[in-house]
Amino acid sequence: MPLVDRRNTLEHTDGVSKDKLCLIIVWSLSALVATLAFIAWGNDLSWQFGHLNTYLFFPLLGLLAFSVMWSHYVAGTLRELMDVDQTRLTNYYRYTGYAVLTLICLHxxxxxxxxxxxxxxxxxxxxxxxxxxxLGWITLLGTASLLIFLAFEFRRIYAKHSWWHFVPEAGDFAMLAIFYHGLRLGSQLRHAGWFVTVWWFYGITLTVIIARSYAKKYANKKARR
Structure with missing residues (x-):
């Protein structure tokens, strides 16, 4: 086999392997954080579901929604660091996005x-x-964040408009608001425990990822001047 063809074959193989590895990591991460959310919720109930009602069930949906949305941010950063084409994660974002949309509405x-x-x-x-x-005003943070997340669903219609960038930017702040919302109101987070540490890890890494993205946007904007 000619050297050039062999090199192209190796690059193609490495690219496929890298794409698959990225997919495995992001799907596994979403499954992991969803599992942690379920365990934290179950621990809060002492795994006694005999008297389960709406008030006890709805917090689980919020924990799942935030956890999976956090994994979306990590997935985006990982894809960028691994230099994987964004189209490779299309199905991942589509299916987990449907799940998140359902959860944030039901919660x-x-x-x-x-x-x-x-x-x-x-x-x-x-x-x-x-x-x-x-604490009533903190519940309104959740309402405002929900409206922002729902507005993002109109991206197929308005994404090409010059003002659209404000919507995903508002979504970043909505994520931070939900982090605080859960920290103050979530029964699983009001008690000392391992999930409090996990939640703070989510909040810190989320802040770093968002700050990194804005720093990169600022650097790119400055370079174009």
Missing amino acids: PGLLIYQLFRDGAGLPPLSYERYVAPG
């Missing part, structure tokens, strides 16, 4: 429904009656 949706059934009315008053005094 507050189930709570709103149950509070209304129990006579607490509708948000924001029902939220204030559900959480401890002084």
Whole structure:
């Protein structure tokens, strides 16, 4: 085999191997963080599901949603560092994205429904009656973040507009808001335990990833001047 053809074959093989490795890592990471969220939720209930109700179930959906969205940020950074074409993760983002969209809608949706059934009315008053005094505004962080995440679903229509970049940027801050939202309101995070450490790890790495992306955007913008 000619040297050039052999080199091309090796590069092609290495590229496929690298793509597959990236896919294995990101899928495994999402599965891992989802499992950790489920374990933390189960531990909080002492694995007693006999009296499971909406109030006990809906927190799991929030933990899963944030955990998988965090893995999206890590996946994007990993793909970039491994120099993998973004199209290789299309299915990963599509399927996990559908899961996240379902979770972020059901998480507050189930709570709103149950509070209304129990006579607490509708948000924001029902939220204030559900959480401890002084924490009502933190529930609104979740509502604002949800609206931002839902707005991102219109990217197929508006992504080419000059103002669209504000939506994903708002999504970055919404992720940080959800981190704080969970830290203050999540029963799994109000008690000392291993998942508190995991949650802080999510928050710190998320902040680093977001800061890195903005630093890179600033450097690219400065280089074009």
